[in-house]
Amino acid sequence: MKNIVIGSGPAGRLGSLELGKLGEDVTLIEKNHIAGTCLNEGCMVVCALTDITKYIDLTNRLNNHGFIKSQLDISYEKIVAKIVETQEKLRHLNQLENESVGNTVIYGEAIIDEGNVSVNGESFEYDNLMIATGARPFIPDIKGSEYGLTNKDILKLDDIPEKLNIIGGGIIACEIANIYSTLGSEVNVIARSSFLKEISETTKKYVLENIIPDVNVLENTNVSEVFKDKVLTDNGEELEGQAFFATGRTPNSEIAEGIVELNSDKTIKVNEMMKTNVENIYAAGDVTGGYQLTPVARMEGITAARNMAGYPNKVSYNCIPQTLSLNMEVSFVENEKSQCSEDDKQTIGIPGIAGPHAFWNILTGDTGYTEVEFDKKNNKINRINSISPSSTSDVAYLSYLMRMDYDLDDYGDFLEIHPSTDSNYKIIKNLWL
Incomplete structure (x- = not known):
């Protein structure tokens, strides 16, 4: 064939x-x-x-x-x-x-x-x-859009932009904002609706206050025109700096x-x-x-x-883990097929967990935040938003439990490697079982 x-x-x-x-x-x-x-x-x-x-x-x-x-x-x-x-x-x-x-x-x-x-x-x-x-x-139909950068242009820049206006409010916008803000740019993020709708409000608040505190986020704001060195918003505000499209x-x-x-x-x-x-x-x-x-x-x-090749199989999209690649990773997953009623939902929020790369964050109290929604009737995880240096591996592990529809009691014999999977231990064994 x-x-x-x-x-x-x-x-x-x-x-x-x-x-x-x-x-x-x-x-x-x-x-x-x-x-x-x-x-x-x-x-x-x-x-x-x-x-x-x-x-x-x-x-x-x-x-x-x-x-x-x-x-x-x-x-x-x-x-x-x-x-x-x-x-x-x-x-x-x-x-x-x-x-x-x-x-x-x-x-x-x-x-x-x-x-x-x-x-x-x-x-x-x-x-x-x-x-x-x-x-x-995707480049929206905005006057002057030809002046805007996209992810295709990152490696074409001669130097770190002094000022950057990121148009868009999703994951890519947040990641680009984190990069250039840390590198020294003055960064605005302009979101036409809410910023970071993919994560919970509590998780979003932590990101804004602790991971990208120097980034100025404007929600429910549209850009009406883009210029070579500034953008104009729909309320008449002029924001100096290069435009960067992160609009899907x-x-x-x-x-x-x-x-x-x-x-x-x-x-x-x-x-x-x-x-x-x-x-x-x-x-x-x-x-x-x-x-x-x-x-x-x-x-x-x-x-x-x-x-x-003649080997029939089907794809499944349930419990897809995702992450924001920031100075501290923000990872999340949700069980879209959960039949859990509102009465059976229990949400637990805990401060960041000591784990890999977290030790020197303890002194300043910014070790992250984890929010887990449980189905207390069926003893399963519905949703996780986790901010920690190890959240990418933590949420990947836990999303597998969710995708395979395991009962949380099945996790009881899990033996962690300290400190790399301490977060899993805390979330499942110490927090719930």
């Missing part, structure tokens, strides 16, 4: 790798760089810069304690150069990984026709096709128009097997909408690949 995968982001790369492991004939086509937005323009760039800001935050903290005296000299140009150098290494490894299972990797812009795909003037027939072309930043993503689905059915928002319509309305065409990742997260894209790509 000849399989073609268009797009090498998390969905396409992992999908093609899975197909190769299953012994299938695979051609992976990539327009730009292998590994897609995640490595080249998105979360890996954010994580790399956040590693720097965490170091700055820790250095400032230890300086304030008085037993270390150091002065930081930050070169944004050198940071960018090293990020690019690392990206090049990872691209090479990602290509070798795909080729190691017998896959062919081709670079060029693909065009889908009836029963074949053409790239660089050459035509390839397929038995199965996976479209994993991802998404790009739009699918790269143009390649599929007229080939498969699209949703009203131009995402590719798929079922739970990642199959389109055309029998042998599948789609996965950001181009299908939904959760635009690397682990979800990987899951979708592998699901599509297995179905293409």
Whole structure:
């Protein structure tokens, strides 16, 4: 069976790798760089810069304690150069990984026709096709929007902006605000509705007061015009600084128009097997909408690949853990399928938990905050919002318990590794059981 995968982001790369492991004939086509937005323009760039800001935050903290005296000299140009150098290494490894299972990797812009795909003037027939072309930043229809930056421009900046106006109120807006505020920019976040609607109000309050206290957040505010060095809000306020759009993503689905059915928002319509309305065409990742997260894209790509190879399986989106990559991580998960009544809900909030990387935060009392909603009748977790240096691993572990529908008593024999999983111990064994 000849399989073609268009797009090498998390969905396409992992999908093609899975197909190769299953012994299938695979051609992976990539327009730009292998590994897609995640490595080249998105979360890996954010994580790399956040590693720097965490170091700055820790250095400032230890300086304030008085037993270390150091002065930081930050070169944004050198940071960018090293990020690019690392990206090049990872691209090479990602290509070798795909080729190691017998896959062919081709670079060029693909065009889908009836029963074949053409790239660089050459035509390839397929038995199965996976479209994993991802998404790009959405730019709202605002006068002067051409002056605004997006995540695609982070590695193109010559230096740290003196002032930055981030338009958008979601996770990306918060992460960019944290990075440039820590690096020394004067940052405004302009949200047309509420800021960080994805997390609870108590968690949001902690983020604003303790993690990004220097960021000025304007809620329920629209930008009416963007200029090269300022933005104008709908109430007439002028905010000096470069504009940065963090206003969501739009699918790269143009390649599929007229080939498969699209949703009203131009995402590719798929079922739970990642199959389109055309029998042998599948789609996965950001181009299908939904959760635009690397682990979800990987899951979708592998699901599509297995179905293409004749191993039927379905994707499930329940209890998807998410995080804000900040100087202290904020992670959260919710069981959307919970049937818990209001009377059976019990919410417990606790201060940050001593765990990995938390020791030197204790002196200043900013070790984080965790809020857990339990289903006390069925002895299960409904929802978690956790702020701690270890929240990403904590919530990932606990989301698995939720997704597998485990009773909390099943966690009773869990033996933690001190201090790395102390948070799990406190949340489940000490707090509830």
